[in-house]
Amino acid sequence: MNFGILVRMNRITKRFDELRAQNSKGLVIYIGAGDPDLGTTCKLAEAFSDIGVDVLELGVPFSDPLADGPVNQLSAQRGLASGTTPLRVLETVRAIRSVSEIPVVLYIYYNLMHRRGVAEFVREAASAGVDGLLVLDLPPEEGGDYLRLMREVGMSAIHLVAPTTPEDRIARIARTATGFIYCVSREGVTGVQDKVSQDVPRLVASVRRHTDLPIAVGFGISNPEQARAVAAHADAVVVGSAVVRLVETHATNPDAVSKVREFVGSLLNAIRKT
């Protein structure tokens, strides 16, 4: 019996169940926590929640983000400069929870959890109201304790599947993952791309053979047209760097949140129509 489910239904699972019932596609929005400061992160979360973003993916800033392209690297640097620690990110999620039930996933590098103690961090995150973790550099092979702890608290362990992931590995990841599967649309780091990879339909199809979990596609999706095109093949679309770039552009603008909200709204319109 899963104790977490007795306490509350995981918000990610609940949201994807609703989307499926409405035959609708989901939108996952990534921002760097603490960029330019955690107050803005909180306001952005509230705005995303208001307009119906399905999952908020919060990047926890790390000094050495080796899976990230320049846009998210600089965002992490600004996050660190504003004094953003993993524990302050959890406090921010707690603050978001006082105004919103938006599902929240932390995008995190393993060392930040490892330093705190994996068990302790997982429990603290769950109690702050985090719904899932995407640990960039923790493959299932190294994740024994982590996966058990995540099950115990009812948080989703989000895993990546890449274009280089062979079929037998996809099967293994699908058995391990909960919440949703995050398909990386192309080989490379996070970042804005002019064109979305042609491989997406094939990759999503091979993941689909191994799981009923929702499949989200991300890395390089940066405008409504691309989002719509990808949504045709997946259950959800992840947009990150394009939003991060907008947050940066408007960092000193008092209307920053509404500018970002407007852009994210256009992404939502694009995918809800598919």
Next chain:
Amino acid sequence: MNTSASPNLPDELGHFGPYGGRFVPETLMHPLVELEKEYTRFSQDPEFQKELDYYLREFAGRPTPLYYAERFTSSLGGARIYLKREDLLHTGAHKINNCLGQVLLAKRMGKTRLIAETGAGQHGVATATVAAMFGFKCTVYMGAVDCQRQALNVYRMRMLGAEVVPVHAGQKTLKEAINEAMRDWVTNIRNTHYVLGTAYGAHPYPMMVRNFQRVIGDEARRQILEKEGRLPDLLIACVGGGSNAIGLFYPFLKDESVRMVGVEAGGEGIVPGKHAARFQGGSLGVLQGTRSYVLQDEHGQIQLTHSVSAGLDYAAVGPEHAWLRDKNRVEYTYATDDQALEAFLRLARTEGIIPALESAHAVAAAIERAPKMAPDQIIIVNLSGRGDKDVEQVAARLKF
């Protein structure tokens, strides 16, 4: 097996006890599994070994001498000091041993492009060299600060036809160069082999690099038995990521009478941000693919490091070293910038050998220990590289 530090590690997932492993983004997982498979296959193939031996001998200049440093020894008045002369290899350091192994592997795997990170530039030069010789495209990532302090090696790499990309992130040294190389690899995984230069990173790199570098210790063991008729009492090597050290130590692990000292960069002293001695100020962490000792703050952010030698200026240490330290098989100490500079000059003036600043850290430990040992005892110091690349920096610092 007569020692608790088992030479049979790592296990099949790349663990040395609690250290090592494979902590990378998913895109790299399968390529690393493939690399491990191919490496395992070819390392058991006599043809591969024959070809590698050929290039090590004819191209790189192996075996390197095990040289009795008579004047250096008598200036210290203690143990007899032998230098393992990796500095005499083509390209000027032990790095070529590993690069030749990896380029032959890359060739067999059908790759057409090599990438590498480099700190002091020695690994970058060695990679650019094998790329030129075997007809690969080559890109080398190097921190912008290191590009400046090791400018000679930047020119060498460019002359050899490699593209050198200065990395401006963070503190602009080796760690940032590795991040950038990993980003390149993740993006160009289909045609590119990442020639990681040290016994660090995700499995199979720590094991593979060690095995390509163990030729240092295998030769040294044979040579000392020929020259002295017995094993040495002490081995000394500098430890950045730790490839020259593990290369020397590994073949002696079962020889219980042989003590070993790894020398980290003490920089300006053991104060956060002023050194790169992971076993002094570090703690268990996961960085750039592996679990080991890492210099980090209480939140898990990686700390700044400092060393006069770019090749030792790195926040983490190879996982096998962490394991050997836990098992008390190897002792880890440090030498400060000043001690390394003093050793640099002393070796130059007693032996006519200018060591790399990295290797000067090992020489510094010999200066400290030799006088405390008996004259019939034997030390082998790994002279991992030559100091040509450092003369400008040392001249500026010591006001020549």
